[in-house]
Amino acid sequence: MRVRAESPGPSWADVGLAEPGHGWSGAVLAALLRRRGAAVLSHDTAAHLHGMPTPHAAAPSSLVHVTLPPGQRLRREGVAPHRRDLPAHHVGAVHGLRATTPERTWADLCTRGAPWTPEDLIAAGDHLLARPWSRRGRREPASTPEGLAAVVAALGGVPGIDAARRALAQVRVGSDSPLETRVRLDLIAAGLGEPILQFRLDAADPQCPEVDLYYADGAVALEYDGAHHLAREQQARDARRDRWLLARGVAPLRVTAEDHREACRRLVEVILGRRAAGHRIDPRPESTSQSGHDAPPAES
Incomplete structure (x- = not known):
């Protein structure tokens, strides 16, 4: 396949995407x-292309990957054909x-198996x-729970x-990063609830x-500290957030990738300790529009 050298098209960085594992440019994919x-x-x-997170423990x-109608063939080095009517x-x-x-892509990944683990699929759905x-401010999501379910x-x-x-039963509205998703799953697996x-x-x-x-039961607010939290402006915002929460009896807890590697063991201990001490601050009804309990609808 050939593309004109003088007009190769935008790079992946130009459209806000990381370099893909296959190494092909957008122009070659178009060809x-x-x-x-x-x-x-x-x-x-x-x-x-949709910016979905890749498997956590595997290279891209x-x-x-291409899907073709049944009966059609595509034999080319570096291409994995899938045959199914779309x-x-x-x-x-x-x-x-x-x-x-996006919705069909997510469903196809769910049926693909390795290297996509259940946690990877939930994180991709959350994304x-x-x-x-x-x-x-916040932009509109790429999909909806109803769209995935359909x-x-x-x-x-x-x-x-x-x-x-x-995976659909555990996908939730309101997770801003794959590691936020994995921390949530760690906490649920530890018996803390959603x-x-x-x-x-x-x-x-x-x-x-x-x-x-x-968590209302324990009055604990968890914030995942990604790389952007190292910026001076973000650290100032984090400090103001922590002061606001502490003044109202809520314990702010910073969460890191190291906590996830330990299945959030230390965070679980803190939350259980605050529950045992009787700390509780329930949300006001108008504060729960992004609740983790906004689950996708059950299938008929």
């Missing part, structure tokens, strides 16, 4: 699609390339339901669909901070 008019970028390749896929509404365009929609931050239902009894149903996500204790107070995870 592949032109040669196979029915081919659609799918699975891990579509996930990269080194193959370009409804027209499961196909869209992203960065000028024909690809499966599609998140409202990313921007300079103008695609899973449409796939019926395809092999691996049970993994999609199990936290409220993206929580504001007093929505009527403009100074009230929004915290990543909150």
Whole structure:
């Protein structure tokens, strides 16, 4: 496949994406699609285009994944073909390339198996339901719980669909990063129950901070410290948030990747200790719109 040297098109960095494991440029992917008019970028390749997080403990896929109608072939080094009929509404365009929609991409990953673990699939689903931050506030999510549920239902009894149903039951609105998702799953596995996500204790107070995870029973607010928390401006905001919470009897806890590697053992001890001491501050009804209990609807 050839592309014009003088017009290779935008780089992955230009569209805000990391370099994919397969190493192909967008221009070469477009050339592949032109040669196979029915081919659609799918699975891990579509996930990269949609900005979905990759498996936590595995390198990004080194193959370009495409879906073709049954009976069509595509033999090319570095390409992994999948043969399945795609409804027209499961196909869209992203960065000028024909690809499966975010919802269909997620469902396909669920049926793919290794290296996608249940935790990876839940984190990818959470990512599609998140409202990313921007300079103008939060943007609209890539999908909705109903959208994910509809695609899973449409796939019926395809092999691996049970993994999609199990992951869908644990996908939640309000997780801003894959590690926030994994921390939530660690805390649930430890028996603490589901936290409220993206929580504001007093929505009527403009100074009230929004915290990543909150347990009313124990009055504990957990905030995941990613790389951006190293910036001076963010540290100042973190300090103001902690002071606001402490003044109202809420314990702020910083969460790091090291906590996840330890299955959040120390955090669990702190939360259980505060529960035993009787600390509790229940949310006001108007403060729970981003609750971690906004689960996808059950399938009929």
